[in-house]
Amino acid sequence: MTAADPDPLPGTDTREAVRPRVTCRRCHRPLHDPESRILRLGPECRDPAERVPRHDVDQDPIPGLD
Ligand SMILES: [Zn+2]
Numbered sequence: 088m089t090a091a092d093p094d095p096l097p098g099t100d101t102r103e104a105v106r107p108r109v110t111c112r113r114c115h116r117p118l119h120d121p122e123s124r125i126l127r128l129g130p131e132c133r134d135p136a137e138r139v140p141r142h143d144v145d146q147d148p149i150p151g152l153d
Pocket of ligand 1: 111112113114115116128129130131132
C-alpha cells in the first residue's frame with residue numbers, strides 16, 4: 088500500500104519564480120524590503136539625498152545679521 092505521491096509537474100513549482108531574488112547592485116546582498124527591491128539598492132548603499140527628498144530648505148536669512 089503505497090501512497091501515490093502526486094508528481095509536481097515541471098514548471099508548476101514556482102516558489103522561486105513568485106519571489107525573484109533581488110540583490111543589491113553595490114554589495115550584492117539579497118534585498119527584502121520593497122523599496123530597496125525597486126531601487127535594487129540596499130538602504131545602506133543608497134545615497135541619502137536620493138532616498139528622501141529634502142524638505143529643509145534655507146529659510147529667509149534673519150535680518151540684522153550684517
Ligand atoms: Zn548594498
